[in-house]
Every structure is written in structure tokens, then in C-alpha cells.
Amino acid sequence: MWFISIFLLISAVNLEAYKVLLCFPFPARSMNNLGEGYVRHLLDAGHEVTFITPFPKKQNTPNLRQIDVSDNEEILANDNFMNISYILDNIVEPSSDVEYLQDMSLKIALRTLQNKNVKTLIENPKETFDVVVVDLLETELYAGFAALYNCPLVFAYSMGAHWVPMRLIDDPTNPAYSSDYFTTSIAPFSFTERFKVLVEHMKWRYAKTFKTMPKEEDAYINIFAPEIKKRGLIVPDYEDLIYNASLILSNGYHASGKIPNTPQNWKFVGGFHIEDPAKPLPEDLKSIMDSSKNGVIYFSMGSVWRSELIPKKITDGLLKVFGELKATVIWKYEGNLKNLPKNVHIVKWAPQQSILAHPNCRLFITHAGLLSSTEAVHFGVPVIGVPISYDQYININSAVDRGYALQVTLSYNLPKDLKSAIDVVFNNPRYKDKVKELSKLYHDRPITPGKELVYWIEFVIRTRGATHLRSPALLVPFYQKAYLDVVAVASIAMAAIGILLKNLCFGDSERKRRGRKEKRN
Ligand SMILES: *[C@@H]1O[C@H](CO)[C@@H](O)[C@H](O)[C@H]1NC(C)=O
Ligand SMILES: *[C@@H]1O[C@H](CO)[C@@H](O)[C@H](O)[C@H]1NC(C)=O
DSSP states (O other): OHHHHHHHHHHHHTOOOOEEEEEOOOOOHHHHHHHHHHHHHHHHTTOEEEEEESSOOSSOOTTEEEEEOGGGHHHHHTOGGGOHHHHHHSOOOTTTTHHHHHHHHHHHHHHHHHSHHHHHHHHOTTOOOSEEEEEOSSOOGGGHHHHHHTOOEEEEESSSSOHHHHTTTSOOOOTTTOOOTTOOOOSSOOHHHHHHHHHHHHHHHHHIIIIIHHHHHHHIIIIIHHHHHHTTOOOOOHHHHHTOOSEEEESOOGGGOOOOOOOTTEEEOTTTTSOSSOOOOOHHHHHHHHTOTTOEEEEEOTTTSOGGGSOHHHHHHHHHHHHTOSSEEEEEOSSOOSSOOTTEEEESSOOHHHHHHSTTEEEEEEOOOHHHHHHHHHHTOOEEEOOOSTHHHHHHHHHHHTTSEEEOOOSTTHHHHHHHHHHHHHHOHHHHHHHHHHHHHHHOSSSOHHHHHHHHHHHHHHTTSOGGGSOGGGGSOHHHHTTHHHHHHHHHHHHHHHHHHHHHHHHHHHHHHHHHHHHHO
């Protein structure tokens, strides 16, 4: 009997099924994994989800409608930063080109909004949503959906507490002690690091304000505004719209530490994309991992490293290094490799979370993307990171700072450098102890990140935009925050007093002088 009442209770909590629009059109697997995390948790909570995705699934899922934007993939397909050979010869600093990244995101946004499936969605006057959750990577253009459907806006941010998204709901964080994905340093900064972070801020702001933002505003006016008008709604100014988000759901987590101040509507839900407990391993992988008495090293460089573009010299070198290890190596490699050493196994597709969850997994060699980095902490596996772009540097630096990781620089010496790093991490229990300790801290939260994410999205709908969580910082113009008006008033007052005093004294001494003259006379 009791379980029936519990069941009724659970279903009563969620009588309200909401319609949610999820917009995750960025054609990278990792971004899509995050989108799929939102989908999974919202469907589990009984909501109706419309998902704009470049990687739609074949099978139908009840309550899920997918809007296919798979041709977005073409934009990145020929990009040099997807080519590991190119990167090896042209080491790119993460900060090298903020304008390029802004441009690319805008290109993807424009392509998305011109996609015929998305157009159908936008132009259908009967379409309604209770909330829109849009990916926030260098462009805010998708905020237009909130104006179109006249509903609250939630930004889904794929990284931690960086100033670029923070500026949309509060003051940007102070560059003196908070880095972002264009910088590689961990606070406290040295003099030059602090200077570099500041310069990156200014470069980004300059590109956004004078180059990207006007193009975004044009797109908003051309694409969204006519449809908003058709619905009989007033078209909000682009600036009013993008600085009006109810929440930012950030993919960071508190256990990472060194987090700058965040407003009440900034929520950390990092780790929500992880399925816990992990799905069971496929039989072949399970038997390999079960029987690996000397531990397993899992080697995967994420979706950006296309294996067939890794130079042969490096691939051969890696196979030689791996072959000499006692441990088993599972390498996610999409191509075919001949003459594999006995302890090396190639998998074209790797159930990464299930591999990391296996108790014999003793080391994770990764590109240090945020999802992989979070999974390492979630499952408590030490890390060797080989970063190649953007936040991967800051992720691995922060892991090194926390004592459970080593960084190896990408170069033609990779096999040799990796070997020394493996020897250190594998033979020194410190790395394992540190990551287990951090993993405990990471899991110690009042609510799982997936549940928390659903809670806040429902909360925003229930409270019609959760305006009470918003920071007053956005209501106050810059000159007031910097007290420029007070400085101005104080300067005028001081100048006035100065003149007054001068007159008095001058007048005084003048009188005295005259007085003395008179006496002498
Ligand atoms: C990758 O980069 C290398 C070196 O710059 C170049 O020779 C090769 O053609 C590129 N391959 C692709 C698929 O872009
Ligand atoms: C700002 O958000 C609130 C709450 O979602 C909404 O009522 C209001 O219309 C929005 N204003 C603009 C300009 O988008």
C-alpha cells in the first residue's frame, strides 16, 4: 500500500508538465552531450522537450521533438583547429583570437536560424513554450527565442564561472583574481599573468562591442523581430533582451575551488551530464577491464582529435610506449591500426563514463575538455592532460593545482613526454589519493546536479522569471558603480573650497600686508 501512496505523491508533485525549448546547435559532440543531459533530466521529470540539435537521434522518444540542424557540422568540418596535424605545426595559444571564436559562434547561430527546420518552428504562430534554455557560447543571439515566445530565458553555459557570461547577469568578475578560457593561469596571478588576463578582457570586449554585437543585433532585427511582431508582441531592444536572463546554469562545480563571487541566479550544475550509476560495459570491454590485474589506462582525446589526422610518427611512438607498459591501454581511435601490442586495445567508440567507472581504471589520458575533466573527478581517476585549445588549458592547470594531474605539452615528443608522465602518475599513490579526496567533495552536495537543474528550470517557470534572484548590478550604470559622479561632485566641492580659502587667505594676507604698510607709513 505504502508504495502506491509514495507513487501518488511523486506524481502529484509533478502534475505540471511544462513545454521547454532547448537550443544547443553548436556542432561539437561535447556541447551536444550537455544538451542531451538537459533532455534526459527534463524528460525524466515529465516535461515536454523540443531540442534543437546537430546530432539528432534516430529513435523516437515520447515527449521529445528534435529539430535537426545537422548541416551546422559543415561549418566546423574544415576548420584547422579540428586538425591535430595542423595544431602540431602551429601551436595556437587559447587567447590567440577571440574575434575568431565570436565570429564562428555567430556563423553557427546564423546558419541555425536560417535552417528550414528552425524556420518552421519560428514561423509557426501556434508554437508556445514555458521557458527557453539556450546554449551560451560566445553569442547571445538565441535569446531571441525568449522574446518570440514571451517566456523566461535561461542560459546554459558549458564552462565554469567566467566573466564573459557573468557580465550578462551581474558585474563581470575582477580580472585580478579570476581567469577565463582565454587565459591559462590559476589565481593568485603573477604581475604578468594579471596583466595578460586584463588585456584578454579588453580584447574580448572590444571585439564584442564593435564587431560582433552589431551583427547580432542585425540578425535579431531581421530574423526574430518580424515574427515577434506577427504575434502582436512588442519587440524588446536586443540589449534589454540579452541582459534579462533569469538564470545561468553553469557546468562548473564548487569542489573545483577558487570560484569568484557569483550572483544568486548563477547556478552550478556541473556533472549533470554524467549517468550515475554508469551504464554496464559491453561484454568485450568488460572482460578486458576485469582481467587487467595491473590496471587500465584509458586514452581518449575527445572528438576534436580525429585519429586519422595524428601524424604516423606520433601514432607509432605511442604504440611503442604503450606496448612497454604492464598496464592495459584502451585507446579510443577511430581508424584501424596494425601490429597492436598485446596490452593495447583500440576502440572506435568508447563508453567513456562506464570505462572510468570501472575500479581497474587507474589513469585517464585526456585532452582535458571540461566534460572529460569532470568525469575524471566524478569517478575519481587521476589525469594526464594534453590540452590543445580554449578551456582545456585552464582545466588541466586547475587539476595540476589540485594535485591529481600532470600536464603534457602537445609536440612531436608526445610519446616520450607521455611515458615520463605515466611513470610518475602510475607509481605515485599521491595522485590517486588526491583525486579520491576531491571526488568525495564533488559528490557531497545537497542534491544531485541533474535534479538541481530541473528544480531551477521549474522554479523559473513557477516564479515567472525569478526576478527576485537578479543582481541589482545591472540596474546601475557604470559611472555610478565607479562613483564617477561622487568624484565629480567632490572635485567641484574641493575646487570651490579651494577658491574660497584662497580668497580668504589671500584677502587676509593682502589686508595684513596693507596693514603693515600703513603702520610703516
Ligand atoms: C591537416 O593539416 C595538415 C598540416 O597542416 C595538412 O597537410 C592536411 O591537409 C590537413 N588535413 C585536413 C583534413 O584538413
Ligand atoms: C525580462 O524578463 C521578465 C521575466 O522573464 C519578463 O517578464 C520581461 O518581459 C523581460 N523583458 C525583456 C525586455 O525581455
